[in-house]
Amino acid sequence: MKKNDLYNQQVEKQSQLAKCSLCSAKRFSICGKMDETQVKKVDSFKRTKNYKDKQPIFFQGDPVKSYFNVRSGNVKIYRLLDDGRMHIMGFLYPGDFMGLSSDQDTYLNSAEAIGNAEICSFAISEFDDLNKNSPEITKELLKRNFQEIEFMQKQSIIIGKLHAKDRLMEFFKNISAQRKKIGLPDNPISLPMNRQDIADYLALTIETVSRGITELKNDQKIKMIDKNKLYIN
Amino acid sequence: MKKNDLYNQQVEKQSQLAKCSLCSAKRFSICGKMDETQVKKVDSFKRTKNYKDKQPIFFQGDPVKSYFNVRSGNVKIYRLLDDGRMHIMGFLYPGDFMGLSSDQDTYLNSAEAIGNAEICSFAISEFDDLNKNSPEITKELLKRNFQEIEFMQKQSIIIGKLHAKDRLMEFFKNISAQRKKIGLPDNPISLPMNRQDIADYLALTIETVSRGITELKNDQKIKMIDKNKLYIN
DNA sequence: AAAAATCTTTGATCTAGATCAAAAAACTTT
DNA sequence: AAAGTTTTTTGATCTAGATCAAAGATTTTT
Structure with missing residues (x-):
C-alpha cells in the first residue's frame, strides 16, 4: 500500500x-x-x-x-x-x-x-x-486574530516586494521563530513541506525555489543537512 | 499656500x-x-x-x-x-x-x-x-478582525498570483463593493488615491499601473470618466 | 494667465523569474 | 536490489513587468 x-x-x-x-x-x-x-x-x-x-x-x-x-x-x-x-x-x-x-x-x-x-x-x-x-477564550481568539493579521501583513510584503532568495530566507526565519515558540530547537530547522508547497506559499515556481535554495547554499546563508533539514547561518 | x-x-x-x-x-x-x-x-x-x-x-x-x-x-x-x-x-x-x-x-x-x-x-x-x-463591542471587533484576515488572504492571492491587469480589475471591484457597503453608488467609482498609491498597494510600478489602466480601457473592461473616476463594464 | 511643480502616460530596453525540457536524486513497490 | 514512481535540481529560452527616459496633462503658485 x-x-x-x-x-x-x-x-x-x-x-x-x-x-x-x-x-x-x-x-x-x-x-x-x-x-x-x-x-x-x-x-x-x-x-x-x-x-x-x-x-x-x-x-x-x-x-x-x-x-x-x-x-x-x-x-x-x-x-x-x-x-x-x-x-x-x-x-x-x-x-x-x-x-x-x-x-x-x-x-x-x-x-x-x-x-x-x-x-x-x-x-x-x-x-x-x-x-x-x-471572556478568556474570546480574548485569546482576539489576540490570535490580531497576530494572524500582522503575520498576513508581513507575508504580503514578502510576496509583494521581496526577491525569490529573500522570500526563502524570510520563510526559513519564520519557521525558526515558530519552532522556538513551541519549544523546538530553532536551528537547524526541518521543512515538513515539499518544494512545490514552498513555491505555492511564496508565490514562486518550484524551479525558482530550487535554484534559490542552491544559491543561498552557495552564498553561505544556509547549510543543507539533508533535503528537508537546514542550518541558518 | x-x-x-x-x-x-x-x-x-x-x-x-x-x-x-x-x-x-x-x-x-x-x-x-x-x-x-x-x-x-x-x-x-x-x-x-x-x-x-x-x-x-x-x-x-x-x-x-x-x-x-x-x-x-x-x-x-x-x-x-x-x-x-x-x-x-x-x-x-x-x-x-x-x-x-x-x-x-x-x-x-x-x-x-x-x-x-x-x-x-x-x-x-x-x-x-x-x-x-x-461583549457586543468585543464581538464586533472579533468579526471585523476575521473579515480583515479574509480580506488579507484574498489580497495575498491577488498580489501573489494575478497579472497586473487582473490585480487592477480586482482592485476596482473591491472599491465598488466597499462603496456599496457604505451606501454610495457602486458604479461608477472614484479613486481617491493616486497612481503611485495603487502601485504600492498592488505591488506594481506606477508605469505598469498606468499601462494596465490604458489596456483595460482598450479592452472595454472599464471606461475612464476622468483621471480619478471610472465606470466598470 | 504665465510659470513652476507635480502627476500620468507612453516609449525603449533590460531582467528576474516563468516556462519548457531533461537529468539526477530520493523514495516505493515488487 | 531492481524497476518504477515521484520529487528535486539544473539547463536553455522566453516574457511580464521593472527600469530608464521623456513627453503630456493636470494642478498649484506667482
Missing part, C-alpha cells in the same frame, strides 16, 4: 492517549487559556484523529461543522483557484487553531495534513457555547 | 458638528453596535479632527495612545520598508476602525489621510474600558 494513501482508514485515537491532560500542545493551544472545568468539558466533547500525509481535514466550500486544533504534526491551509492553481495561505504547527471564520457558514480555505498529524476537532455549537461564557 | 501642506494647522471640529448622533459613518462603525449609554460615553471622550491630504494620523513605531475611526474621507495604511519603499496594506473608508494591534505597544503601520478626512480618536484606556464591559 502507498505511504500517502488518502483513503487509508483512520483509527480514532483511544481516549486514554488523547486526554487533554496528556496533550503536549496544550501550552501553546487555546486550551492552555482554559480553567480546569473548561478543559474537562473540552475533553468530553472533542474528538482526536490521526491524519496521514496529504489527508484532507476540511475543504473550501464545505459547511462549517467543526473547529480544529493541531495537537501534533503540521497542516497546510490553502485555496484552490478557479484555474486549478493552489495558493497556500499558511502552514500550521502544534497549538494552532483553525476553522473559525467571519461568516461561519462554509470554509473559505482547505486544510490537509503534512506528514502524520494529530488533530482535535470541536463541534461548533459546543465550542461556541464554551466561548460565549468565557 | 500649498494645498497639501502637512503643517497646516488643524482646527478641531466643534462639538456640535462632531456629535455622534450626527455622524454619517455611525451605521458602518463600531459605534453602531453600541447602546445609547455607550455612545454617550464615546461622545464625551472622543476627539474629532479634520485631516488634510497626506497628513499623518500615526506613524509606525510610535507608542499606541489612541485608536481611530474614519468618519469621512479616506485613509491609507502603509509600511515603510528599510530600503525606503512603501507597501500599502490597505485603504480605509468611512466607518473603518484602526490602531488596534496584538501587542498594543507601538503602531506597526503608518496611517495618513487621502484628501480631506474627518477622524475620531479614542484614548486607549477609555476605549479598552468600554470594550471590557461590552
Whole structure:
C-alpha cells in the first residue's frame, strides 16, 4: 500500500492517549487559556484523529461543522483557484487553531495534513457555547486574530516586494521563530513541506525555489543537512 | 499656500458638528453596535479632527495612545520598508476602525489621510474600558478582525498570483463593493488615491499601473470618466 | 494667465523569474 | 536490489513587468 494513501482508514485515537491532560500542545493551544472545568468539558466533547500525509481535514466550500486544533504534526491551509492553481495561505504547527471564520457558514480555505498529524476537532455549537461564557477564550481568539493579521501583513510584503532568495530566507526565519515558540530547537530547522508547497506559499515556481535554495547554499546563508533539514547561518 | 501642506494647522471640529448622533459613518462603525449609554460615553471622550491630504494620523513605531475611526474621507495604511519603499496594506473608508494591534505597544503601520478626512480618536484606556464591559463591542471587533484576515488572504492571492491587469480589475471591484457597503453608488467609482498609491498597494510600478489602466480601457473592461473616476463594464 | 511643480502616460530596453525540457536524486513497490 | 514512481535540481529560452527616459496633462503658485 502507498505511504500517502488518502483513503487509508483512520483509527480514532483511544481516549486514554488523547486526554487533554496528556496533550503536549496544550501550552501553546487555546486550551492552555482554559480553567480546569473548561478543559474537562473540552475533553468530553472533542474528538482526536490521526491524519496521514496529504489527508484532507476540511475543504473550501464545505459547511462549517467543526473547529480544529493541531495537537501534533503540521497542516497546510490553502485555496484552490478557479484555474486549478493552489495558493497556500499558511502552514500550521502544534497549538494552532483553525476553522473559525467571519461568516461561519462554509470554509473559505482547505486544510490537509503534512506528514502524520494529530488533530482535535470541536463541534461548533459546543465550542461556541464554551466561548460565549468565557471572556478568556474570546480574548485569546482576539489576540490570535490580531497576530494572524500582522503575520498576513508581513507575508504580503514578502510576496509583494521581496526577491525569490529573500522570500526563502524570510520563510526559513519564520519557521525558526515558530519552532522556538513551541519549544523546538530553532536551528537547524526541518521543512515538513515539499518544494512545490514552498513555491505555492511564496508565490514562486518550484524551479525558482530550487535554484534559490542552491544559491543561498552557495552564498553561505544556509547549510543543507539533508533535503528537508537546514542550518541558518 | 500649498494645498497639501502637512503643517497646516488643524482646527478641531466643534462639538456640535462632531456629535455622534450626527455622524454619517455611525451605521458602518463600531459605534453602531453600541447602546445609547455607550455612545454617550464615546461622545464625551472622543476627539474629532479634520485631516488634510497626506497628513499623518500615526506613524509606525510610535507608542499606541489612541485608536481611530474614519468618519469621512479616506485613509491609507502603509509600511515603510528599510530600503525606503512603501507597501500599502490597505485603504480605509468611512466607518473603518484602526490602531488596534496584538501587542498594543507601538503602531506597526503608518496611517495618513487621502484628501480631506474627518477622524475620531479614542484614548486607549477609555476605549479598552468600554470594550471590557461590552461583549457586543468585543464581538464586533472579533468579526471585523476575521473579515480583515479574509480580506488579507484574498489580497495575498491577488498580489501573489494575478497579472497586473487582473490585480487592477480586482482592485476596482473591491472599491465598488466597499462603496456599496457604505451606501454610495457602486458604479461608477472614484479613486481617491493616486497612481503611485495603487502601485504600492498592488505591488506594481506606477508605469505598469498606468499601462494596465490604458489596456483595460482598450479592452472595454472599464471606461475612464476622468483621471480619478471610472465606470466598470 | 504665465510659470513652476507635480502627476500620468507612453516609449525603449533590460531582467528576474516563468516556462519548457531533461537529468539526477530520493523514495516505493515488487 | 531492481524497476518504477515521484520529487528535486539544473539547463536553455522566453516574457511580464521593472527600469530608464521623456513627453503630456493636470494642478498649484506667482
